[in-house]
Amino acid sequence: MDPTGEEHEFPTAVSAADAPTRVRTSFRTELVKKEGHTVDAGWAGGIAPQYGVAPRIRLGSNKWFNLLWLIPIGLLLLIIGVAVAKGLRELTGVQAFMQRYPGMSRLPDNAPVGFPAWLGWQHFLNLFLMTFLIRSGVTIMADHPRFYWTRNSTPGKDWFRMQKPVPPDPLYTAKQDSITLPDGVGLPGRRHSIGLARWWHLGIDTLWLLNGIVFFVLIFSTGQWMRLVPMSWDVIPNSISVATQYLSLDWPAESGWVNYNSLQLLAYFLTVFIAAPAALVTGLGMSPALSTRFRRISSLFSIQAARSLHFLVLCWFVLFIVVHVTLVVTTGALRNLNHMYASEDNESWLGFGILAVSTLVVIVTWVAATPLTYRHPRTVQKVGYALIGPAQRLFEHIDAKPGQYTEKDISPYFWHNGKFPETEEYKELRAGNFTNFRLRINGLVDNPVELDLEQLRALPHHEQITQHFCIQGWSGVAKWGGVSMQTILEVARPKPEAKWVIFYSFAEGPDKGIYYDAQPIGQMAYRLTMLAYDMNDEPLSYGHGAPLRLRNEVELGFKLVKWIKGIEFVEHFSEVGGGQGGYNNDHEFFGYRQSI
Numbered sequence: 001m002d003p004t005g006e007e008h009e010f011p012t013a014v015s016a017a018d019a020p021t022r023v024r025t026s027f028r029t030e031l032v033k034k035e036g037h038t039v040d041a042g043w044a045g046g047i048a049p050q051y052g053v054a055p056r057i058r059l060g061s062n063k064w065f066n067l068l069w070l071i072p073i074g075l076l077l078l079i080i081g082v083a084v085a086k087g088l089r090e091l092t093g094v095q096a097f098m099q100r101y102p103g104m105s106r107l108p109d110n111a112p113v114g115f116p117a118w119l120g121w122q123h124f125l126n127l128f129l130m131t132f133l134i135r136s137g138v139t140i141m142a143d144h145p146r147f148y149w150t151r152n153s154t155p156g157k158d159w160f161r162m163q164k165p166v167p168p169d170p171l172y173t174a175k176q177d178s179i180t181l182p183d184g185v186g187l188p189g190r191r192h193s194i195g196l197a198r199w200w201h202l203g204i205d206t207l208w209l210l211n212g213i214v215f216f217v218l219i220f221s222t223g224q225w226m227r228l229v230p231m232s233w234d235v236i237p238n239s240i241s242v243a244t245q246y247l248s249l250d251w252p253a254e255s256g257w258v259n260y261n262s263l264q265l266l267a268y269f270l271t272v273f274i275a276a277p278a279a280l281v282t283g284l285g286m287s288p289a290l291s292t293r294f295r296r297i298s299s300l301f302s303i304q305a306a307r308s309l310h311f312l313v314l315c316w317f318v319l320f321i322v323v324h325v326t327l328v329v330t331t332g333a334l335r336n337l338n339h340m341y342a343s344e345d346n347e348s349w350l351g352f353g354i355l356a357v358s359t360l361v362v363i364v365t366w367v368a369a370t371p372l373t374y375r376h377p378r379t380v381q382k383v384g385y386a387l388i389g390p391a392q393r394l395f396e397h398i399d400a401k402p403g404q405y406t407e408k409d410i411s412p413y414f415w416h417n418g419k420f421p422e423t424e425e426y427k428e429l430r431a432g433n434f435t436n437f438r439l440r441i442n443g444l445v446d447n448p449v450e451l452d453l454e455q456l457r458a459l460p461h462h463e464q465i466t467q468h469f470c471i472q473g474w475s476g477v478a479k480w481g482g483v484s485m486q487t488i489l490e491v492a493r494p495k496p497e498a499k500w501v502i503f504y505s506f507a508e509g510p511d512k513g514i515y516y517d518a519q520p521i522g523q524m525a526y527r528l529t530m531l532a533y534d535m536n537d538e539p540l541s542y543g544h545g546a547p548l549r550l551r552n553e554v555e556l557g558f559k560l561v562k563w564i565k566g567i568e569f570v571e572h573f574s575e576v577g578g579g580q581g582g583y584n585n586d587h588e589f590f591g592y593r594q595s596i
């Protein structure tokens with residue numbers, strides 16, 4: 001609706017019957033189906049492998065510290081720590097302290113003793129699922145191997161990177177910035193395989209959450225929680241005592257069957273009650289739909305803070321796993337393994353045997369996961385969608401109001417992404433300043449029509465300042481000016497059978513065929529869904545999608561087609577292109593509903 005409330009003259013309606021044939025011609029013929037359904041050398045248009053650099057952290061404004069230095073520094077600190085701890089334990093004051101705090105808090109009298117069998121299963125499933133989560137998470141990270149604390153994602157303002165500094169090329173894209181991982185590390189490892197990595201990550205995450213919920217219910221209904229929650233402040237001096245004992249290489253006596261030592265208790269508590277829930281919350285903090293809806297929270301806790309914290313949670317988990325496994329093995333391995341794997345407190349080889357079998361399962365799936373993904377990517381896409389799709393569809397129902405961001409929030413740098421248009425058709429239009437541009441709107445509508453830029457600009461003007469969420473992980477705020485999709489609906493008058501809206505681009509995708517995307521018609525009436533011809537008060541630039549691009553703020557950036565030439569209303573997207581609902585879904589196995 002026109003914000004001034006004036007009646008508006010829409011462009012001359014052409015009735016379907018007498019619309020020129022061209023107006024009614026679909027752009028579908030310019031799409032290509034992906035040939036073959038495996039991931040091979042032609043992946044993502046034959047994107048060449050590109051390895052990153054060793055991880056580094058920014059110190060000050062542009063000094064970078066290579067984290068590999070932490071290895072020798074850590075070793076040195078460890079040696080010094082051992083010497084200091086040994087020295088300290090000679091002091092009578094320290095000895096008195098250790099006597100007073102031997103390293104363990106008292107448990108309530110009704111605390112359970114030993115480990116039930118369900119805990120062993122839970123522990124195994126948790127570990128098994130986490131191998132997929134960690135590997136696919138690292139692949140997602142490698143698609144934009146930088147972390148920031150502000151939503152602006154400004155080059156040089158990253159606090160962490162595994163990639164060289166951003167080159168000065170103004171049209172450098174986030175895709176060019178992505179890096180390759182070894183296939184045995186990432187899941188999968190191939191450069192820009194984020195679509196498949198996300199199915200693993202989000203799909204397995206639903207199972208991990210389910211396992212976690214069962215775990216919480218069981219520990220609270222059996223009293224096992226008492227063994228995981230510190231209940232007295234003496235856990236602090238006791239932990240200091242335990243740390244000193246470990247460092248001095250005179251380790252505390254183990255009694256894990258009954259009670260953990262205080263340092264162990266703190267580590268388990270942090271992992272179960274802080275890190276695991278934080279993984280979920282920070283993961284959801286990266287959702288465009290939720291962030292746009294929960295504007296206050298997202299203003300303080302931006303997608304980039306969420307992404308950085310999500311990464312730090314990963315670092316905690318990895319550190320925890322390394323230390324935990326080391327201590328299990330070095331503090332009475334057979335007994336420890338029997339506790340968790342056989343629910344027994346003795347030194348038989350049973351626990352070890354079960355561990356060996358379960359480790360074999362982990363190794364086999366670890367080795368097989370990436371090759372299987374390359375061979376059956378469509379299956380990974382389908383199973384992943386079956387698992388996480390319900391949540392993605394749920395969050396899509398959010399129709400947020402404009403007004404979250406103001407002019408001062410506009411990002412100084414807005415990444416470019418995607419494959420730029422190189423066709424003659426587009427070059428000519430651009431050379432002519434788009435005076436010959438016509439947006440073609442057709443399909444299941446009462447009024448198929450072509451609109452030039454002047455006509456589009458004559459329609460009620462819509463403006464919004466919103467945040468863009470690229471699937472790769474970067475974000476940016478911009479002011480978009482153009483026409484609300486509600487106005488386009490009023491002009492085109494879709495028929496009741498029209499359920500999906502296809503946006504066609506002038507630009508080809510990396511695998512040939514033009515770029516396109518399908519959106520549910522319900523979202524076209526959302527307050528923040530629009531066609532933008534201006535960005536930050538200037539006509540849209542070439543790189544950002546001139547002359548016209550889509551904004552739909554409940555979806556990830558790849559669905560927001562740039563360089564739009566046509567909009568077609570259809571019953572279902574399965575009839576269009578490769579039938580998966582968009583270029584990336586057809587060619588790179590992304591998903592068609594991406595609110596998270």
Ligand SMILES: Nc1nc2c(c(=O)[nH]1)N[C@H]1C(S)=C(S)[C@@H](COP(=O)(O)O)O[C@H]1N2
Nearest residue numbers: 416417418419470505515544557558560562
């Ligand atoms: N035609 C077309 N539109 C596209 C793409 C593309 O490759 N081709 N890339 C998408 C992706 S992945 C993103 S993140 C946004 C990037 O928009 P920007 O370059 O203005 O930041 O455009 C989307 N629209």
Ligand SMILES: [Mo]
Nearest residue numbers: 470471557558
């Ligand atoms: Mo993107």
